[in-house]
Amino acid sequence: MAAFSLRLSHELERRLGEEARHCGQPRSELIREALEQLLRRREQERFMAGLVAAAEVLASDASAHTESLDLSADFLTADSEALALAEEAASQDQPGQPRPQQWWR
Template sequence: MAAMSLRLPEDIELRLTQEAEREGASRSDLARRAIVEFLARKERARFMSELVAEAQAGYADPALRKELLALAESGADFGLEDLLDAERSAGTRPEEKWWR
């Protein structure tokens, strides 16, 4: 595992130390977890930005938009009715869940 040196303002270092003591973990472990979470958030945000850009590009293309709308309309009944039927047969009342 690679080592890294990091300078922190005193107030952040104190908070990190206190949190590590509360959790019974090392400061390095908390820092590693924070970095992993940060990187995962950045990767998700980047993926979503790319997805939105692709969707916007596709929506701007009239031929592709028409094809996608037709596809959505043809499959609109699939899944939802099956899900409702399954919930009804299981004794649940899906109508009550949807507005909560």
């Protein structure tokens, strides 16, 4: 495991020490957890920004929009068939039980 030094403001160091005492974890563990969460969040934000950018490009392209509507129509049939099979399997798994209300219909 790599080690490095870190400069913290007095206030941040105080809060870190207080949290470490409160939860019974070493300060280094709290710093690792915080860093992991920060990096994960930033990676997710970049990924989502990429998806939004791609969606905006596709939305501005009329032929891509038409193609996506055609694809969604094709998948609608397959999704409906899969849902019907899942409902049938669920009803067979629990004979004598009332069928749950189908909220998705």
